[in-house]
Amino acid sequence: MKIIVAGGTGVIGRSMLPRLVREGHEVFAMTKDRKSDEFLKGIGVTPVRADALDNNAVLAAFQKVQPEVVIHQLTSLGSVNLEDNAKIRIIGTRNLVDASKAVGTKKIIVQSLAFTYEPGSTPATEDVPLDFEAPNPRKINVDGVAALESAATELPEYVILRYGLLYGSGTWYDKEGMIGQEVLKGKVKATDSITSFLHVEDAAQAAVEALKWPSGPINIVDDEPASGKEWLPVLASVIGAPAPEKEDGSERGERGASNAKAKKEYGWKPIYSTWRIGFNQLLNS
Secondary structure (H helix, E strand, O other): OEEEEEOOOOOOHHHHHHHHHHOOOEEEEEEOOOOOHHHHHHOOOEEEEOOOOOHHHHHHHHHHHOOOEEEEOOOOOOOOOHHHHHHHHHHHHHHHHHHHHHHOOOEEEEEEEOOOEOOOOOOEOOOOOEOOOOOOOHHHHHHHHHHHHHHHOOOOEEEEEEEOEEEOOOOOOOOOOHHHHHHHOOOOOEOOOEEOEEEHHHHHHHHHHHHHOOOEEEEEOOOOOEEHHHHHHHHHHHHOOOOOOEOOOOOOOOEOEOOHHHHHOOOOOOOOOOHHHHHHHHHOO
Protein backbone atom coordinates (compact mmCIF):
# COMPACT_ATOMS: atom_id res chain seq x y z
CA MET A 1 0.00 0.00 0.00
CA LYS A 2 0.96 3.64 -0.30
CA ILE A 3 1.48 4.90 3.26
CA ILE A 4 2.33 8.33 4.66
CA VAL A 5 3.80 8.43 8.16
CA ALA A 6 3.61 11.55 10.32
CA GLY A 7 6.25 11.38 13.03
CA GLY A 8 8.32 8.85 11.14
CA THR A 9 11.66 10.14 12.41
CA GLY A 10 10.81 9.77 16.11
CA VAL A 11 11.84 6.86 18.33
CA ILE A 12 8.95 4.66 17.17
CA GLY A 13 9.06 5.77 13.55
CA ARG A 14 12.73 4.92 13.10
CA SER A 15 11.97 1.34 14.07
CA MET A 16 8.68 1.20 12.19
CA LEU A 17 9.69 2.61 8.78
CA PRO A 18 12.13 -0.19 7.84
CA ARG A 19 9.50 -2.76 8.82
CA LEU A 20 6.96 -1.14 6.49
CA VAL A 21 9.49 -1.09 3.64
CA ARG A 22 10.36 -4.77 4.19
CA GLU A 23 6.65 -5.59 3.94
CA GLY A 24 6.67 -4.12 0.43
CA HIS A 25 4.77 -0.88 1.08
CA GLU A 26 5.52 2.42 -0.65
CA VAL A 27 6.38 4.62 2.33
CA PHE A 28 6.51 8.40 2.67
CA ALA A 29 7.60 10.23 5.84
CA MET A 30 6.21 13.69 6.53
CA THR A 31 8.93 15.90 8.01
CA LYS A 32 9.32 19.61 8.79
CA ASP A 33 12.93 19.87 7.58
CA ARG A 34 15.70 18.03 5.77
CA LYS A 35 17.63 16.76 8.82
CA SER A 36 16.53 13.16 8.36
CA ASP A 37 16.39 13.01 4.57
CA GLU A 38 19.61 10.99 4.25
CA PHE A 39 18.41 8.43 6.80
CA LEU A 40 15.00 8.15 5.18
CA LYS A 41 16.28 7.74 1.64
CA GLY A 42 18.84 5.22 2.88
CA ILE A 43 16.08 2.89 4.12
CA GLY A 44 13.89 3.36 1.07
CA VAL A 45 11.47 5.99 2.42
CA THR A 46 10.55 9.14 0.51
CA PRO A 47 10.60 12.39 2.56
CA VAL A 48 7.66 14.76 2.14
CA ARG A 49 7.92 18.25 3.57
CA ALA A 50 5.12 19.51 5.86
CA ASP A 51 4.62 20.81 9.39
CA ALA A 52 1.74 18.86 10.96
CA LEU A 53 0.43 22.07 12.55
CA ASP A 54 0.13 23.78 9.14
CA ASN A 55 -3.11 22.56 7.57
CA ASN A 56 -2.29 23.87 4.09
CA ALA A 57 1.12 22.20 4.09
CA VAL A 58 -0.35 18.90 5.25
CA LEU A 59 -3.04 19.04 2.57
CA ALA A 60 -0.42 19.76 -0.11
CA ALA A 61 1.66 16.79 1.06
CA PHE A 62 -1.35 14.47 0.95
CA GLN A 63 -2.37 15.74 -2.48
CA LYS A 64 1.13 14.95 -3.72
CA VAL A 65 1.31 11.45 -2.20
CA GLN A 66 -2.35 10.34 -2.42
CA PRO A 67 -1.88 7.86 0.45
CA GLU A 68 -4.13 4.90 1.08
CA VAL A 69 -3.17 4.84 4.76
CA VAL A 70 -1.84 7.46 7.18
CA ILE A 71 0.09 6.44 10.31
CA HIS A 72 0.14 9.13 12.98
CA GLN A 73 3.08 8.83 15.39
CA LEU A 74 3.48 12.52 16.18
CA THR A 75 4.51 13.57 19.68
CA SER A 76 6.51 16.37 21.29
CA LEU A 77 8.71 14.51 23.76
CA GLY A 78 11.76 16.73 23.55
CA SER A 79 10.36 18.67 26.49
CA VAL A 80 7.97 17.88 29.33
CA ASN A 81 5.36 20.25 28.02
CA LEU A 82 1.91 18.64 28.17
CA GLU A 83 0.40 21.55 26.26
CA ASP A 84 2.73 20.95 23.29
CA ASN A 85 1.71 17.30 23.10
CA ALA A 86 -1.97 18.20 23.44
CA LYS A 87 -1.57 20.72 20.62
CA ILE A 88 -0.13 18.07 18.32
CA ARG A 89 -2.86 15.60 19.27
CA ILE A 90 -5.63 18.14 18.73
CA ILE A 91 -4.45 20.36 15.85
CA GLY A 92 -2.02 17.94 14.21
CA THR A 93 -4.56 15.13 14.15
CA ARG A 94 -7.26 17.42 12.83
CA ASN A 95 -5.02 18.46 9.95
CA LEU A 96 -4.12 14.84 9.13
CA VAL A 97 -7.76 13.76 9.20
CA ASP A 98 -8.95 16.69 7.10
CA ALA A 99 -6.25 16.06 4.51
CA SER A 100 -7.09 12.35 4.49
CA LYS A 101 -10.75 13.09 3.85
CA ALA A 102 -9.86 15.56 1.11
CA VAL A 103 -7.84 13.01 -0.88
CA GLY A 104 -9.88 9.91 -0.07
CA THR A 105 -7.49 8.15 2.32
CA LYS A 106 -9.38 5.20 3.74
CA LYS A 107 -7.51 4.30 6.93
CA ILE A 108 -5.70 6.02 9.77
CA ILE A 109 -3.60 4.44 12.53
CA VAL A 110 -2.99 6.77 15.47
CA GLN A 111 -0.79 6.75 18.55
CA SER A 112 -2.85 7.17 21.71
CA LEU A 113 -2.21 6.40 25.40
CA ALA A 114 -3.17 3.51 27.68
CA PHE A 115 -2.80 5.59 30.84
CA THR A 116 -5.61 8.11 30.47
CA TYR A 117 -8.41 5.80 31.65
CA GLU A 118 -10.63 6.75 34.57
CA PRO A 119 -9.46 5.49 38.00
CA GLY A 120 -10.04 1.85 38.94
CA SER A 121 -8.59 -1.02 40.91
CA THR A 122 -7.75 -3.33 38.00
CA PRO A 123 -5.88 -2.93 34.68
CA ALA A 124 -8.12 -1.07 32.25
CA THR A 125 -9.69 -2.73 29.23
CA GLU A 126 -10.62 -0.82 26.08
CA ASP A 127 -14.25 -0.36 27.17
CA VAL A 128 -13.28 1.68 30.24
CA PRO A 129 -14.01 5.40 29.72
CA LEU A 130 -11.27 7.97 29.57
CA ASP A 131 -10.71 10.05 32.71
CA PHE A 132 -12.77 13.06 31.67
CA GLU A 133 -13.16 14.22 35.28
CA ALA A 134 -9.39 14.40 35.82
CA PRO A 135 -7.97 17.61 37.28
CA ASN A 136 -5.08 19.45 35.63
CA PRO A 137 -2.39 18.68 34.65
CA ARG A 138 -3.73 15.18 33.90
CA LYS A 139 -6.77 16.69 32.19
CA ILE A 140 -4.51 18.22 29.52
CA ASN A 141 -3.38 14.73 28.48
CA VAL A 142 -6.88 13.28 28.61
CA ASP A 143 -8.39 16.09 26.53
CA GLY A 144 -5.65 15.77 23.92
CA VAL A 145 -6.16 12.01 23.67
CA ALA A 146 -9.94 12.38 23.48
CA ALA A 147 -9.67 14.88 20.61
CA LEU A 148 -7.20 12.66 18.75
CA GLU A 149 -9.34 9.55 19.08
CA SER A 150 -12.55 11.35 18.12
CA ALA A 151 -10.98 12.82 14.99
CA ALA A 152 -9.60 9.43 13.92
CA THR A 153 -13.11 7.92 13.90
CA GLU A 154 -14.10 10.25 11.05
CA LEU A 155 -12.27 8.07 8.50
CA PRO A 156 -13.87 4.88 7.16
CA GLU A 157 -11.26 2.74 8.96
CA TYR A 158 -9.26 3.69 12.06
CA VAL A 159 -7.07 1.91 14.58
CA ILE A 160 -6.35 3.68 17.85
CA LEU A 161 -3.19 2.26 19.40
CA ARG A 162 -3.32 2.95 23.12
CA TYR A 163 0.33 2.59 23.94
CA GLY A 164 1.77 1.87 27.37
CA LEU A 165 4.61 3.90 28.86
CA LEU A 166 7.37 3.75 26.26
CA TYR A 167 10.86 2.63 27.15
CA GLY A 168 13.92 1.67 25.12
CA SER A 169 16.65 3.49 23.26
CA GLY A 170 15.87 7.17 22.77
CA THR A 171 13.01 7.32 25.30
CA TRP A 172 12.79 9.05 28.68
CA TYR A 173 13.47 5.70 30.36
CA ASP A 174 16.78 5.10 28.61
CA LYS A 175 19.85 5.70 30.80
CA GLU A 176 20.46 8.94 28.93
CA GLY A 177 16.79 9.90 28.92
CA MET A 178 15.03 12.38 31.19
CA ILE A 179 13.61 9.84 33.65
CA GLY A 180 16.74 7.71 33.50
CA GLN A 181 18.81 10.71 34.53
CA GLU A 182 16.45 11.48 37.41
CA VAL A 183 16.67 7.87 38.59
CA LEU A 184 20.46 8.08 38.50
CA LYS A 185 20.26 11.11 40.77
CA GLY A 186 17.93 9.30 43.19
CA LYS A 187 15.12 11.78 42.54
CA VAL A 188 12.38 9.29 41.55
CA LYS A 189 10.43 7.59 44.35
CA ALA A 190 9.02 4.07 44.12
CA THR A 191 5.27 4.29 44.78
CA ASP A 192 2.20 2.06 44.52
CA SER A 193 1.18 3.56 41.17
CA ILE A 194 0.66 0.83 38.56
CA THR A 195 2.33 1.22 35.16
CA SER A 196 1.95 -0.75 31.94
CA PHE A 197 5.14 -0.48 29.91
CA LEU A 198 5.80 -0.93 26.19
CA HIS A 199 9.12 -1.29 24.42
CA VAL A 200 9.53 1.00 21.40
CA GLU A 201 10.11 -2.03 19.14
CA ASP A 202 6.75 -3.46 20.21
CA ALA A 203 5.10 -0.09 19.56
CA ALA A 204 6.57 -0.07 16.05
CA GLN A 205 5.58 -3.66 15.30
CA ALA A 206 2.01 -3.06 16.49
CA ALA A 207 1.64 -0.10 14.11
CA VAL A 208 2.71 -2.31 11.19
CA GLU A 209 0.36 -5.13 12.19
CA ALA A 210 -2.46 -2.60 12.64
CA LEU A 211 -2.64 -2.23 8.87
CA LYS A 212 -4.68 -5.47 8.98
CA TRP A 213 -6.61 -4.79 12.18
CA PRO A 214 -10.29 -3.77 12.45
CA SER A 215 -11.39 -0.31 13.50
CA GLY A 216 -11.39 0.67 17.16
CA PRO A 217 -9.15 1.32 20.16
CA ILE A 218 -6.71 -1.36 21.30
CA ASN A 219 -4.34 -1.46 24.28
CA ILE A 220 -0.75 -2.09 23.23
CA VAL A 221 1.09 -2.81 26.47
CA ASP A 222 3.28 -5.59 27.82
CA ASP A 223 2.05 -8.55 29.88
CA GLU A 224 2.98 -7.29 33.34
CA PRO A 225 1.45 -4.15 34.83
CA ALA A 226 3.59 -3.31 37.86
CA SER A 227 3.82 -0.86 40.74
CA GLY A 228 6.70 1.54 41.04
CA LYS A 229 7.87 -0.45 44.05
CA GLU A 230 8.38 -3.39 41.66
CA TRP A 231 9.79 -1.88 38.48
CA LEU A 232 11.77 1.13 39.69
CA PRO A 233 14.32 -0.83 41.78
CA VAL A 234 14.94 -3.06 38.75
CA LEU A 235 15.47 -0.10 36.42
CA ALA A 236 17.73 1.58 38.97
CA SER A 237 19.85 -1.55 39.28
CA VAL A 238 20.12 -2.00 35.51
CA ILE A 239 21.36 1.55 34.86
CA GLY A 240 23.62 1.67 37.91
CA ALA A 241 21.52 4.05 39.99
CA PRO A 242 21.11 4.00 43.77
CA ALA A 243 18.18 2.04 45.23
CA PRO A 244 15.13 4.34 45.07
CA GLU A 245 13.33 5.67 48.11
CA LYS A 246 9.93 4.03 48.60
CA GLU A 247 6.74 5.97 49.26
CA ASP A 248 3.19 4.71 49.84
CA GLY A 249 0.35 5.94 47.66
CA SER A 250 -0.39 6.31 43.96
CA GLU A 251 -1.38 8.95 41.44
CA ARG A 252 -4.86 9.26 39.93
CA GLY A 253 -5.62 6.78 37.18
CA GLU A 254 -2.33 4.88 37.40
CA ARG A 255 -3.93 1.43 37.20
CA GLY A 256 -2.18 -0.17 34.23
CA ALA A 257 -3.94 -1.62 31.19
CA SER A 258 -4.80 -5.07 29.87
CA ASN A 259 -3.46 -6.39 26.55
CA ALA A 260 -5.83 -9.39 26.55
CA LYS A 261 -7.83 -8.20 23.55
CA ALA A 262 -4.76 -7.49 21.40
CA LYS A 263 -3.33 -10.93 22.14
CA LYS A 264 -6.48 -13.04 21.97
CA GLU A 265 -8.46 -11.32 19.21
CA TYR A 266 -5.72 -9.75 17.05
CA GLY A 267 -2.92 -12.26 17.61
CA TRP A 268 -0.46 -9.57 18.71
CA LYS A 269 2.47 -10.83 20.72
CA PRO A 270 4.97 -8.41 22.26
CA ILE A 271 8.64 -9.01 21.52
CA TYR A 272 9.36 -7.94 25.09
CA SER A 273 6.62 -9.66 27.06
CA THR A 274 7.59 -7.85 30.26
CA TRP A 275 9.60 -4.81 31.26
CA ARG A 276 11.81 -7.19 33.27
CA ILE A 277 13.22 -8.52 29.98
CA GLY A 278 13.24 -5.15 28.26
CA PHE A 279 15.02 -3.31 31.07
CA ASN A 280 17.89 -5.77 30.86
CA GLN A 281 18.16 -4.94 27.16
CA LEU A 282 18.80 -1.32 28.17
CA LEU A 283 21.96 -2.51 29.90
CA ASN A 284 23.34 -3.76 26.60
CA SER A 285 22.14 -0.99 24.32
